[in-house]
Amino acid sequence: MNVTLKALTLVTGHYGSGKTNFALNLACQQAELGKSVTLVDLDIVNPYFRSSDYPDLLSSRGIRLIAPKFAGQTLDAPGLPPDILAAFDKTYGDNDVTIIDVGGDSVGSTALGRFAPRIRAMDSSMLYVVNNNRPEIAAPRNAVAILREIETVSRLSASAIVNNSHLMGGTTPEVIESSVEYAGQVSELTGLPILLHTAPIALAGLIRGVDNLMPVEIYVKKPWE
Amino acid sequence: MSNKVLMKGNEALAEAAILAGCRHFFGYPITPQTELAAYMAKKMPKIGGVYLQAESEVAAINMVLGASSAGVRVMTSSSSPGISLKSEGISYLIGSDLPALIINVQRGGPGLGGIQPGQADYYQATRGIGHGDARLLVFAPSTVQEMVDLVFKAFELGDKYRMPAMILADGMLGQMMEPVELPDAAAATSERKTWATDGHGGKRKKNITNSLYLDPYLLEKTIHERRLRYDELNAGYQMAEEFYTDDADIIVTAYGASARVSRSAVVMAREIGIKAGLLRPISLWPFPASVIQRLSASAKVFLTVEMSMGQMVDDVRLAVNGVKPVDFFGRTGGVIPTPAEILTAIKNLA
The missing domain is CATH 3.40.50.920 (Rossmann fold)
Incomplete structure (x- = not known):
């Protein structure tokens, strides 16, 4: 399914829920739809498995990447890049979308807080990515608790849920099908709609009874895969 | 459905230690192992355990020594530069015949090095962890599942042979996620430590844990006795x-x-x-x-x-x-x- 995005989309969630792989897929999909896409890597907490590790993929799709200055610099002290301000200050045309891949948990979302007033004034949405195979959010009420922490520090409210439940290499159609009920419970507890469910492209055709399914490429891999 | 969950290596190491009966964690944050300490900080208070972020790595490892002497399962975790700081305390643990689990999620070195994965602490772990005629059990997992399994093994052998054990991981293993099946907490075996300095209550002779031997013949005898345990491990526990x-x-x-x-x-x-x-x-x-x-x-x-x-x-x-x-x-x-x-x-x- 193709997603219609607002000018600014924030991708948040528990760390390890698959935000980065989802954000990369979302950016590629929007580029394919002819949008002018900017992807911001706002993860200033974790130096591993991040959007800015994929510059070749992004540039090949014509996606602009804004990444924090982090590893590779002299100091082990992450800072926000000055060009991130462009994401909030620029005048968005009908064709422009910006996707922000936010760091995990409330720690990662803290970086959003200072931009909250600007974000609230914009045409924006905040997505909350969940994966019921991550132990700390496997119980729907725990997923809600982490969302509330994220909302508190970011001073923003989530607008929809993305069900990205998977078991990496151990993902089967059943893993995804059985997560739909979980996503529904998170939706019920929060009152937020489920924007979509993801499934690896190879499995998408085998999944039964799931609406709003977005087939995703697995971009975030280990060095030996 | 299997009961597999998706965990980062760092989280799995922490959860496995808890399942193996560890209720005492002393550490100091450092990339790329911080999720482990963060996991412990969240979990330990909920299960009646102790999580303490010490003022430095040196303080943390000495807290480990104290807790181990009292007979409990105890651990610390760090990454390369932090392990260097801890090496003095590790030598004291070895010299006092005390078990403890030490996690090294290796990064680039020497010095502050970098924060991406490395394996350049092999010499340190197998040769130079502190001074003296000292050996350390060192295990090298290559999957998240194996991280879990080896935490159990490290506690078990460390207790049996009264020596510290290290899990030598790296930033990639610590940060990556894989499906993992967690063992039952009951799978952990832990016998009461008769040597522990946990209070004699007037009912037995006092226990002493110590690494200072001013009499060279006594020190030599102690080292020889330890050497026999090393020989037994070498003969029976090579894993590949x-x-x-x-x-x-x-x-x-x-x-x-x-x-x-x-x-x-x-x-x-x-x-x-x-x-x-x-x-x-x-x-x-x-x-x-x-x-x-x-x-x-x-x-x-x-x-x-x-x-x-x-x-x-x-x-x-x-x-x-x-x-x-x-x-x-x-x-x-x-x-x-x-x-x-x-x-x-x-x-x-x-």
Whole structure:
């Protein structure tokens, strides 16, 4: 399914829920739809498995990447890049979308807080990515608790849920099908709609009874895969 | 449905330690192991355990020593530069015959180095962890599942042989996620420690844990007694995994994350008709020398792959003992070798 995005989309969630792989897929999909896409890597907490590790993929799709200055610099002290301000200050045309891949948990979302007033004034949405195979959010009420922490520090409210439940290499159609009920419970507890469910492209055709399914490429891999 | 969950290596190490009965964690944050400490900070208070972020690594390891002396399962975790700071305390643990679990999620070095994965602390873990005639149990997992399993093993053997044990991981293993099946907490075995300084209550002779022996003959006797335990471990607990080694001409030896990459390279080599195999040490001390000695009879050449300038390769050479050539390929400073690079190194030997 193709997603219609607002000018600014924030991708948040528990760390390890698959935000980065989802954000990369979302950016590629929007580029394919002819949008002018900017992807911001706002993860200033974790130096591993991040959007800015994929510059070749992004540039090949014509996606602009804004990444924090982090590893590779002299100091082990992450800072926000000055060009991130462009994401909030620029005048968005009908064709422009910006996707922000936010760091995990409330720690990662803290970086959003200072931009909250600007974000609230914009045409924006905040997505909350969940994966019921991550132990700390496997119980729907725990997923809600982490969302509330994220909302508190970011001073923003989530607008929809993305069900990205998977078991990496151990993902089967059943893993995804059985997560739909979980996503529904998170939706019920929060009152937020489920924007979509993801499934690896190879499995998408085998999944039964799931609406709003977005087939995703697995971009975030280990060095030996 | 299996009861598999998706965990980061760092989280899995922490959860496994809790399941193995560890209720005491003393540490200090450092990338790329911080999720482990963060996990403990969240979990320990909920289960009646102790999480304490010390003022430094040196303080943390001495808290570990105190807790271990009192007879409880205790651990600390850090990454390369932090382990250097802890090495004094580790030597004291060894000298006091005290068990403890020490996690090193290695990064690039020396000095502050970098924050990407490394394997350049092999010498430190197997040779130079503190001063003195000292040995440390060292285990090298290569999957998140194995991280869990080896935490149990490390506690079990550490308690049995009264010595600290290290899990030598790296930033890639610590940060990556894999499906994992957690064992039942009941799987943990822990016998009461009769030597613990946990209060005699007037009912037994007092216990003393100490690493200071001013009488050289007494110190020598103590070291010899410890040496006997080392010999027993060396004879009975060498651990390694073999992959396509039966008919292999080229044996790649690698541990941890570089073994994962090497495994992919071995599969690629087999696809183009090169008889390659992988020998993956799981225990780094005791080093699985006997299996390498066996393979050196049938293999034509060894290729050791590490994320360092070449450290474990020394142990491979000692085990091969000049019978066959031993070559080396490595990337270092936080760079992970690619399967293609290792395949090229294999092809050069074919």
